[in-house]
Each structure stands twice: as C-alpha cells, then as structure tokens.
Amino acid sequence: MSVKPPITQKTTLAGPAGTLEAILETPGDTGPAGAVVVCHPHPQYGGTMHNKVAHTLARSFLRAGFAALRFNFRGTEGSAGEYDEGNGEVDDALAALRWMRDEYPSQPVWLAGFSFGAAMALRAAVQEPVDGLITVAPAVSRFASGLAEQPECPWLIVQGDQDELVDINETIEWFNDLKPGPELAVVPDAEHFFHGRLIDLRTLVTDFVQNNTGGENS
Numbered sequence: 001m002s003v004k005p006p007i008t009q010k011t012t013l014a015g016p017a018g019t020l021e022a023i024l025e026t027p028g029d030t031g032p033a034g035a036v037v038v039c040h041p042h043p044q045y046g047g048t049m050h051n052k053v054a055h056t057l058a059r060s061f062l063r064a065g066f067a068a069l070r071f072n073f074r075g076t077e078g079s080a081g082e083y084d085e086g087n088g089e090v091d092d093a094l095a096a097l098r099w100m101r102d103e104y105p106s107q108p109v110w111l112a113g114f115s116f117g118a119a120m121a122l123r124a125a126v127q128e129p130v131d132g133l134i135t136v137a138p139a140v141s142r143f144a145s146g147l148a149e150q151p152e153c154p155w156l157i158v159q160g161d162q163d164e165l166v167d168i169n170e171t172i173e174w175f176n177d178l179k180p181g182p183e184l185a186v187v188p189d190a191e192h193f194f195h196g197r198l199i200d201l202r203t204l205v206t207d208f209v210q211n212n213t214g215g216e217n218s
Contacts, residue, residue, distance in 0.1 A: 007025065008024070009024050010023055013096055015096075018080025019080050020072060020073075020095065021072050024069050025067065032104060033108075033213060034067070034131070035069070035100045035103065035108070036057075036058070036067070036100075037111050037112070038068060038070045039071075039117030042139075043072075043075060047117070049072050054114050067100075069100055073089045074089065079092075086120065086123075090123045090127070092120075094124050094127060097124060110209070115166065118136055119138055119140055119144035120143070121133060129151065133154070134155075134158070134209075135158070136158045136201065139166055150182075154212040156204070156205065157182055157183065159172075159184065159185070160186075160187045161189070162191045163190070
C-alpha cells in the first residue's frame, strides 16, 4: 500500500475529436506496477471524470501500485468535440489507452469504467486487447450489446443488487451468456452510485487487481 499521497497532475491528450482533458495520478512512494485508464459515466446525465465511482476506481488501482488516468469524454467539461452516442467515445477511450501505453511502455495497462464508461471500456478492450478490465454497473444493453467477441484478459464485473438504472437480472443474464473467464461480484444493498458502499467497491477492485498482477497489498 502506498504510504505517501499520490501525485496528481492535470494533463491533456490528443483525442480524435480534439483535446481531451485528463487527470493522471501516480503512486507517491514507488514507480507504478501498472497503469489504468478509467472511463466515466454518461456525459449527457452529468457524468464526468470527477464522478465518485470513477474516482474510487482510480484510487483502487493506486492502492495496488498503479498509475491511474481519468479523462473527460469529448464534449464533457473542457474536452473538445460533441457527444457521439457512444461511438466516438470508444475512440476517446482508445486514444487514452494508447497515451498510457506510451507513458508506461513496459507496464501492464488495464481499462476500467462505470456505467456508460464500463460499456466504453468493454468495447475498447474488444478492439485493442488490454491486460485487465473492470466494468462496474455496465450499461451493456444500451451501449455494448451484440459484441462478436469478448476480452480474454482478467475481467471483473461489479453490480449492485439494488441498482435502479442497470437491472441486476439483465447483468446476470448477460454474464451467463459470456464465455467462461469474467468474474461477477454482486454487492448487496448497493444502488447504482454505490452510496455508502464505495469502500466495498474499492476493496473488491483492489483485491482483483492484486490477485491478477502481483501488485502491492493494500
């Protein structure tokens, strides 16, 4: 577990529709054991890289010794461009992924996302293989249905059983149709934004990352 606070810096990325604003956090006391790109929830409903679940995902990876990049999709806050129905946003995620690979060429690189961002991370991971994937409350039926393939990397799906926006039964049905490989963690008494359950989410994610990378213990 990192002892010193993480180092946080604002940065920008060259996205396919223009500049994307981002925040890069790195462990304060050691070189990163890996890197992750975190995708935020739906920008048309207030989702940004500052969302609490997206922030929790970043901190989960930091606890495992990773560098974490959060970015705003096109047309969100200071990022250039306009919302593109989840199509251009996949390209934004891929641009962020390639940026992190350039920054950390010798480290494993993961993708993570929440809700809309989970669907974007999933679609990006199908197009460009990654070393691991975390999808929290994935809005698959709306933004990632009908994928011809699935990622072959370590993959954790997290779902609250009281989610009012992404039906748990829908997630379970989708999970059951996947080829063996992904893990599904159901968080009891957790609604969509994991109010009061963010520490449980952080623990689940950090443990999964550590178990699949040999990262530091939290």
